[in-house]
Amino acid sequence: MKRVVSLSLGSSRRDARVELVLLGEPVRIERIGTDGDYARFRRWLRELDGKVDAIGIGGADLFVETGRRRYYLRDIVRLVRDVRHTPVVDGNGIKHTWERYLVREFLPREVGLSLRGRRVLQVNSVDRYGMAEALAEVGAQVLYGDFLFALGLPIPLRSLRSVQILGALLLPVISRLPFRWFYPTGEKQERRRPRFGWAFRWAEVVCGDFHYIRRYMPRELPDRVVLTQTVTPEDVEDLRQRGVALLVTTGPELGGRSFATNVLQALVVAFAGKDPETITPEEYMTWMHRFGFRPRVSWLNAPRSDPLRRVWEAARSTPMER
Numbered sequence: 001m002k003r004v005v006s007l008s009l010g011s012s013r014r015d016a017r018v019e020l021v022l023l024g025e026p027v028r029i030e031r032i033g034t035d036g037d038y039a040r041f042r043r044w045l046r047e048l049d050g051k052v053d054a055i056g057i058g059g060a061d062l063f064v065e066t067g068r069r070r071y072y073l074r075d076i077v078r079l080v081r082d083v084r085h086t087p088v089v090d091g092n093g094i095k096h097t098w099e100r101y102l103v104r105e106f107l108p109r110e111v112g113l114s115l116r117g118r119r120v121l122q123v124n125s126v127d128r129y130g131m132a133e134a135l136a137e138v139g140a141q142v143l144y145g146d147f148l149f150a151l152g153l154p155i156p157l158r159s160l161r162s163v164q165i166l167g168a169l170l171l172p173v174i175s176r177l178p179f180r181w182f183y184p185t186g187e188k189q190e191r192r193r194p195r196f197g198w199a200f201r202w203a204e205v206v207c208g209d210f211h212y213i214r215r216y217m218p219r220e221l222p223d224r225v226v227l228t229q230t231v232t233p234e235d236v237e238d239l240r241q242r243g244v245a246l247l248v249t250t251g252p253e254l255g256g257r258s259f260a261t262n263v264l265q266a267l268v269v270a271f272a273g274k275d276p277e278t279i280t281p282e283e284y285m286t287w288m289h290r291f292g293f294r295p296r297v298s299w300l301n302a303p304r305s306d307p308l309r310r311v312w313e314a315a316r317s318t319p320m321e322r
Helices: 038-048 074-080 098-111 129-137 146-150 160-174 197-202 210-216 233-241 261-272 281-290 308-317
Strands: 002-008 016-022 025-033 054-058 063-066 069-072 119-122 141-144 205-207 225-228 246-249 296-299
Touching (some): 002 038, 002 261, 038 074, 054 074, 063 129, 069 160, 098 225, 098 246, 098 281, 119 129, 129 160, 210 225, 210 233, 246 308, 296 308
Parallel strands (some): 002 025, 002 054, 119 141, 119 205, 205 225, 225 246
Antiparallel strands (some): 016 025
């Protein structure tokens, strides 16, 4: 049996374990939260090193990037540098391939939802730069919320070029700061701090990291599309209660929840048996299709306004994967 573990700086309340069969081989997927405790995170890494097929790190990234520039996050790199035998990934391999496919091809072709001209709030773009580029390419009106939600500064970015310029200026510094300063870890992920509600009200589509969305979203999100990852059944019900019409997650529902991109990338690495640095974007796409994975599409409430209502009615007449 292959074993993939997602080790997270997030809350242990979101821990999960699921077993499934992929390509005829049994696989165990585990998610272990360390409640923001860096020492516990290191102990788990030492315990897992050499004993599992791949480790995904959750609630953290090894690096963020804009354009062709990549900025390694010093705190997180320090945490994983002693792992010697097991590949460690943070989900970027999936974010830069599968999430582009999700925006460019899957949504318009399989769901009937083009994002061209749509008002889209991407809560964080440097963490999901592949998605940010895809949104710009398809012609969405995007508000990039990195300053709003990562730094708490009322500076909305309206173009990918502005993300690149400010990223080049600030990320060399930010990447050296304590990670917990700009991303909720541990029990902070459970706290709600509604912020910049005007950005959520402006948007037709809200996308990006679910911890940011969950922490800062307002009480009501009627008729919105949420495009994200890492949701539990409780999260889905919460979005339903807030009026969200359509939820799309990057990966499929496994054991009642949608696991993070680091889990999906760790699965690819475990099956490919290769150094993650040598796996090409095309190979990530090939493995995701071979697994039979599809983004999860869940209608949570009937939309009240066009054109989303027309998409909903078409989906009802043409059943698709839920």
